[in-house]
Amino acid sequence: MPVLVTDYLxxxxxxxxxLTVPLKGTKVSNVDILSTDEYLKVHYPPYLFEAFLFEPVDDDRSTAKVGNGVAVFSMPKRTNKVWEHLMTTTNDKEKKEVRERSLLKYQEKLSAQSISKAKKQHADKKYALERMMKLEKEKKDGIQKIKEKEREKSTAELTAWKLRQKQRAEQEDQLKDHSQGQSRDGLQSMTEKQENACSHGASCKRDLKSDSEAKSKSKKKDLPAPRLVGNIQVTFTPRLFLTALRETRVIEEEEWLKQQAEARRTGNADVEELxxxxxxxxxxxxxxxxxxxxxxxxxxxxxVNAYSLAIRLNRKIPALYSNRSACHLKLKNLHKAIADSSQALDLLIPPVCANAAARTRAHVRRGSAFCQLQLYAEGLHDYQAALKIDPDNEALQADTQRIREIIQGTAASH
Structure with missing residues (x-):
């Protein structure tokens, strides 16, 4: 049998x-509230509070605040008048009917909220998909415009080249006709000379030779001009990370690589001491x-000794601080663990995919140290930062939820 709560205000x-209902030290997560326009129930085992309201209220505008050991309800009235009592006096049968009717209304309200939430999520997904399709279409249209411009440019260049070739061929035909006319005139003059004087035989041979040379030259000129040649230089941007270029942050990645290279070259230990x-x-x-x-x-x-000596040799390697922080956690040197984790996080900048796992470990180690010092709010902040880097990590999710429950339980107990 539940214990009925009577010390309400x-x-x-x-x-x-x-209306103020005391929660008697129970956790907020254990409080079950059911409210309609004529009925209110607050159940936190083994206690139960029920109110069969004197007049109907506007349940849609009603609010409830749970915390600091009480539940405070604000319920606007449907009619503006002063009530004689908070609850109406009814028999058990009427109370049962009110309970059943209120439970049915509450279930319908939850169902409507669930349907509304599903519709909203569907609308959000639809909007996101339409937006993505629109962006993809704009991108494709842009690429198509670039292709069209390049095609038009190539067509214009090809047309101009064909025109130049045609003009060059016409010039060669004119030159060929001119050389053939000269050859015919030479042959005619040679024939006349042979008929008139045989003494000019040697001269005729030279003319015939020059005529054959002219013909061979004209044949060479009939050949098409050689094709134009050229070199196309193709270069590729070196990619040191596997992330797609549209999703990566090139400047931060290059800065991280430069920082790591500098850390490997830097040695700041006193050589005389070592x-x-x-x-x-x-x-x-x-x-x-x-x-x-x-x-x-x-x-x-x-x-710890090995990591400390390595840090003396090079103070710019974040893994040394992060690993030494893990050792301090095992040795219960919690403040030193926090300091080393913080130093590691300061060196793990800029935040890129290459150092995501290291940043996650550093946040978890510092958060664990804070929680062991009972600084749960600071610890929760670090665990949430780690969960933001690795959102699919089930262990991180469980630990973060456990810390939240501890904080909520501490707040409820106060």
Whole structure:
């Protein structure tokens, strides 16, 4: 049997009623509210509050605020008048009918809201699809216009080239006719000379030779002109990331690559202080691998020492700070874990796909340290930042929801 709540408070004006129901320390998520224009129910096991209202209210304009251990309801009246009581006095049969009628109305209201929400989502999807199709069409139309311009340009160039070829062929035909006329005149003069004087035989041979040379030259001129040649130079932009060009941020990616290259070249340790180290111990990458192995074997203090020495050699590698933060978490050095994670995030800029996983780990480690210090709001902020980078991570989703529940439970208890 539920425990009926009787220590409620209510007040009214001619146009509205305000009702305050105590929640007796229960969590907000455990409160079940059902309201219509004539019935109100607040159920939080094992407590139950029911109100069969004296007059109908406007349920569509009614509001409810749950928090700080109370539920406050604001209900506008349908008729402007002062009520004698908050609840009407009815028998059990009438109360049962009111409950059933209110439950049916509430279910219809939820169904209508669900249908309205589905229609809105469908309309949003339809609008997004139409917008995307419109953008694709505009893009295709733009490409088609460029193609048409290039086609017109190529057609004009081809027409001009054909005209030049035709003019060149006409000039060669005129030159050929002129050379043939000269050849005929030469032959006629040679024949006259042979008939008149045989002494000019040698001269005739030379004329015949020159005539044959002229003919061979004219034949060469009949050949078509050689085709025009040219070189087309094709260059491709180098792509160091696999992201599509329309989706990537080229400037940020190039800046990240430049930053990583600079970090590999930079060494800011005092060589005199580290001259006793071996050659491989002066390599930050070697020290990082050593720290990773120590961490895997459970030697967290040894891993911290390895990462710290690597940081002394090069303070611009974000993985060193992030990994040392994980070690500090294991050793319960929570403030140091927060400082190292923050330093790693400062170095993981600009945010690009290449460092997304590293940024996620750094946010999770700093958020975990905040939560262990009972700074749940700061921890939730970091987990939400990590979830924004990797929204499909189920473990992150579960941890973020757990932190929300802790915050809500803390607020409800106050």
């Amino acid at each position: 209510w007040t009214q004006t001619d146009s509205a009623v305000w 001259e006793d180290l071996k050659r491989e111990e002066r390599n930050p990458d070697w020290l990082k691998d050593k720290g990773d192995k120590c961490f895997m074997t459970g030697d967290h203090l040894g891993a």
